[in-house]
C-alpha cells in the first residue's frame with residue numbers, strides 16, 4: 001500500500017482524553033480529487049481528514065492519526081459529541097450527489113479496505129463504530145451515500161452488516177405522524193446502535209431523517225425514512241450482533 005504525504009495545516013491535539021474509537025467514511029463531494037485535496041490542505045479550507053483515497057486507489061495522508069483532523073463537524077455517536085477528537089476520517093473521492101454521484105471503482109474500495117484494516121489494528125474501533133458521515137450528522141450529511149459498498153467492507157471485517165439469513169417478522173410500518181410504544185422502541189433501538197435520536201414515542205421529522213441515514217447505510221435499495229418491517233428487522237439483527245459480542 002503506497003501512501004503519498006500531502007500534509008494539511010488543519011488539525012490540533014485530540015481533546016477530552018477519550019479513546020480513538022470511531023472510523024468515519026466520507027465522500028469528497030467535489031468535482032475532482034484535486035479541488036477536494038486543495039480544500040483539505042489549505043488554511044482557508046478550515047477542514048481536513050486523515051486520508052483521501054482517490055478513485056485509482058492512491059492514498060494521500062493529510063493528518064497523522066494521533067492528531068485531531070477537522071472532518072466530522074457537529075455530530076454525535078453514542079455518548080460522543082466531539083467526534084473529531086475520537087475518530088479517524090477517510091475522504092473517498094467521489095463527486096457526490098451535487099456533482100454527479102457515481103459508483104466507487106473497485107481499486108478505490110480495495111484501497112479503502114486495506115487502509116481501514118490497518119487503522120482497526122492500531123486503534124480500539126469496534127464494528128459498530130465504523131460509520132458514515134451521514135450516521136453521525138444525519139440532518140446535515142448524506143455521504144458517502146447509498147452506493148458505498150458497506151457489505152463488501154464488512155466481509156473484510158470492517159463495520160457491521162445484517163445477517164445473510166435475515167428474519168423479517170410482520171410489523172406495522174412506522175412513518176411521520178405515527179405515535180406510540182412501537183415508535184418509542186424504534187427510537188431507543190436506533191439510539192442504542194449509536195444514532196442521535198430521542199425516544200419520544202412520536203415519529204417526527206428528526207426520526208425520519210435518522211431512519212433514512214440508517215437505511216442509506218444498511219438497506220441501500222430504499223432510504224425513504226419510513227420504518228417498514230424490513231428496516232425494523234435489520235435494526236433488530238444489528239442489535240443482536242451487538243449483544244452477541246457484549
Ligand SMILES: [Zn+2]
Pocket residue numbers: 025026027071133141143
Ligand atoms: Zn463528510
